[in-house]
Amino acid sequence: MPEKTDEEIVLRVQGGEADSYGDLIARYEAKLMRYARKFLSDKEDATDIVQDIFIKAYENIQSFDTTRRFSPWIYRIAHNEFVNALKKKASSRIVFTIDMDTLFPHLASAETADSVTMERDMRETLERHLESVSVKYREPLILYYLESMDYREISEILQIPVSTVGVRLARGRAALQKITAQQPHKPLYE
Amino acid sequence: MNNFHTTDPMRDHVMDAIKKGEARMKPRWHFVLISVSFTLAVFVTVIILLYAVSLSVFLLRESGVWYVLGFGMQGWFAFLRSIPIAHVVFVLLFVVVLEFLMCRYAFVYQRPLVGSFLVITGFVTLGGVLIAQTPLHHEAVSYVRTHQLPTPLDLSYGFIAHMDLPPDIIEGVVVAEDNVSLTIEYDDRDNHDRKEQEYQVEGRVDQQDDHSQDVATSTAQKQFEEKKKQKETEELSEKTEKKEINSDVSEQSEKYEHEKKRGKKKSRVVITPQTKLPHGKTFKVGKTVIVQGNRVATDTIEAFGVRGIED
Numbered sequence: 001m002p003e004k005t006d007e008e009i010v011l012r013v014q015g016g017e018a019d020s021y022g023d024l025i026a027r028y029e030a031k032l033m034r035y036a037r038k039f040l041s042d043k044e045d046a047t048d049i050v051q052d053i054f055i056k057a058y059e060n061i062q063s064f065d066t067t068r069r070f071s072p073w074i075y076r077i078a079h080n081e082f083v084n085a086l087k088k089k090a091s092s093r094i095v096f097t098i099d100m101d102t103l104f105p106h107l108a109s110a111e112t113a114d115s116v117t118m119e120r121d122m123r124e125t126l127e128r129h130l131e132s133v134s135v136k137y138r139e140p141l142i143l144y145y146l147e148s149m150d151y152r153e154i155s156e157i158l159q160i161p162v163s164t165v166g167v168r169l170a171r172g173r174a175a176l177q178k179i180t181a182q183q184p185h186k187p188l189y190e
Numbered sequence: 191m192n193n194f195h196t197t198d199p200m201r202d203h204v205m206d207a208i209k210k211g212e213a214r215m216k217p218r219w220h221f222v223l224i225s226v227s228f229t230l231a232v233f234v235t236v237i238i239l240l241y242a243v244s245l246s247v248f249l250l251r252e253s254g255v256w257y258v259l260g261f262g263m264q265g266w267f268a269f270l271r272s273i274p275i276a277h278v279v280f281v282l283l284f285v286v287v288l289e290f291l292m293c294r295y296a297f298v299y300q301r302p303l304v305g306s307f308l309v310i311t312g313f314v315t316l317g318g319v320l321i322a323q324t325p326l327h328h329e330a331v332s333y334v335r336t337h338q339l340p341t342p343l344d345l346s347y348g349f350i351a352h353m354d355l356p357p358d359i360i361e362g363v364v365v366a367e368d369n370v371s372l373t374i375e376y377d378d379r380d381n382h383d384r385k386e387q388e389y390q391v392e393g394r395v396d397q398q399d400d401h402s403q404d405v406a407t408s409t410a411q412k413q414f415e416e417k418k419k420q421k422e423t424e425e426l427s428e429k430t431e432k433k434e435i436n437s438d439v440s441e442q443s444e445k446y447e448h449e450k451k452r453g454k455k456k457s458r459v460v461i462t463p464q465t466k467l468p469h470g471k472t473f474k475v476g477k478t479v480i481v482q483g484n485r486v487a488t489d490t491i492e493a494f495g496v497r498g499i500e501d
Contacts, residue, residue, distance in 0.1 A: 018208050018215075025201045047200070054204045055213045063221040103303045152300075159299045 006070035013061055021061075024070075025054055031147065032078055038130055038142045039082045049085055053078050072149075072156040079139065079157055086135065101164045119145065122173070129179045137172030140165055228294060235288045236314070239281060243318025246277040248327040254361040254499065257480040260468035261495025265482060268356050285310055359482045360457070360491070361499070364473045371460050372473055372496070374481065378455035457489045459496060466495040473498060 004012075006027065012020040032053060036046035057077050064073055122145050130138060143149045143157060155162045207213040250256040255272040258265035288310055292298040298306050355361060362376030459481050461471070473479055473496070483493035 013215075014218075019205075021208065022201055022205050025204055026198065029198070029200055051200055051203055054200070055207055058204070058208060058213050059216055060221075061215055062218040063216075155300050156296065159293070161302050162300055163302065 007066045007068075010061060010064055010070055011066050013058075014064075014066070021058055024057075028054075028074060032074070035075070035078060035142060035147060036082065038126075038146060039135075039139060040085060045085060049081050050078075053081050056081065069153070072153045075143070075147075075149075075153075075157045076159070101167050102160050122176075125176050125180060129176055129183075132179050133172055133175050137168050137175055140168045141172040141176075144169055228291060232288065232291050235284055235291060239284050239288065239314040240317045240321055242277060242281050242284070243314050244321035245327060246274065246281070247319050247322035249274065249277075251322065252331075254355055254480045255359060257497055257499055258359055258482050258495060260497060261466045261482050265466070265495055268359055268482060272356060281314070285314070358484065359480065361478065361480050362457075364475050364477050364479055365456065366475065367473055371458050372479070372481075373456055373458050374479060375454055375456050378453040455489075457485075457491050459483065460486075460490060460492045461496060462492065465493045468495075468497045 004023075006024065009020050009023050013024070029050065032050045033046060036050050040046055040049070053074070057074050060077070064070065126141060126145055130141070133141065139158065140154055143154045144151075149157070151162050151165045154165045158165070160168075204213070247256070250269070250272065253272065255269055258268050261268075285307065289298075289303065289307060292306060292310070360374065360376050362374030364372050365375050366373035460483075461467070465483075478499045480495075480497055480499055481491060481493050482495045483491040486492045
């Protein structure tokens with residue numbers, strides 16, 4: 001029996017089959033935990049926040065359009081929860097204002113297919129140095145390299161222009177290169 | 191992938207919360223209501239913007255400054271100087287509000303903000319210009335002279351009674367014309383008393399000879415007599431009009447009376463090779479025209495733009 005798609009499961013949940021929601025939790029728990037751990041520094045926070053994400057997604061499940069993909073929708077909820085969590089932290093200085101990146105179009109930011117080697121190298125670099133990258137560039141890097149999302153999906157999650165996604169990825173990569181250049185070379189596993 | 195044989199604390203916690211009712215699914219109508227509210231807010235904001243822009247265009251057309259756009263850079267500068275700043279600020283504020291409301295939709299947020307801002311601004315500008323062509327604001331002006339409107343609307347339409355053109359722009363009626371000049375009659379903004387004087391036509395055009403000047407003087411004399419008759423007729427109709435206005439609305443209409451009490455003045459408008467004539471060179475007697483130019487003598491204007499105003 002072919003496995004049901006996320007959207008088919010959501011349709012059942014919307015119809016009143018609340019038990020089906022457990023299947024969605026099983027599918028997305030690991031992904032959202034990984035996303036949370038990369039975005040936030042505290043693991044305990046991540047567990048609580050991911051639980052809140054699933055509860056919020058259930059409460060708002062009737063707003064989901066089953067003709068669209070479920071993944072960007074739940075990641076959007078996750079993004080909002082992470083941002084709220086960061087804002088609540090006293091030490092965090094996250095200020096979201098009008099971003100100049102979103103005002104104007106960017107021509108040289110089209111999505112290109114990176115080679116397998118490049119992607120593997122980037123993932124390794126991200127594992128080591130992600131926390132050193134600004135939050136603004138960290139999220140697109142996580143979604144693209146670790147969650148394997150494309151530009152359009154990232155645009156939906158972050159609600160920014162598609163061209164801006166490319167710009168932030170490019171700047172994130174540049175920031176990572178700068179960080180790795182400044183630090184002496186260390187093996188991945190010590 | 192379902193795995194019913196391993197414990198999954200997070201899954202259990204969330205499903206427990208659902209079963210206990212701690213987590214409740216919001217009904218579909220809740221989101222329909224939010225969606226409808228947003229759509230309504232967008233619609234109302236668009237209507238307000240279209241009204242505000244059309245009112246601004248209407249005011250600029252009524253003042254006559256709209257028509258100087260065809261006079262080149264000087265016309266554009268005069269036009270931009272005349273745009274009411276309060277209207278511009280109001281429109282920009284609501285464009286920002288509309289942009290904020292529209293950012294909810296993917297077709298807006300997936301594109302740079304400048305693009306959507308330009309589209310919104312272009313749409314309301316075009317829509318406002320088209321709406322200004324309709325009788326909507328003319329009828330509102332007529333209504334506001336005899337009735338009391340809510341203060342913002344009353345102020346907006348009452349503004350028309352106090353509009354003055356910039357000093358280098360005149361709206362007048364052609365009373366005489368020749369190959370190189372026009373004589374126009376217009377309201378004397380500096381003198382509120384009725385005048386029955388006539389200013390002789392004297393120009394600084396090099397081509398003009400004595401014969402032309404005599405002809406101009408004779409023509410002016412005839413025009414003075416015609417003007418006197420016209421004024422007498424106007425006084426009579428003005429008295430009749432006043433009787434028809436009742437005491438309740440007389441206070442409203444009196445604020446426009448100062449227009450009628452202005453004196454009339456004549457000036458000669460010299461047309462040079464540099465003068466912009468967007469609608470050609472022919473101006474029939476009796477036609478209302480807009481003139482922008484420098485006053486080179488007491489009653490002579492060297493025009494850098496002249497055009498007729500459509501009724």
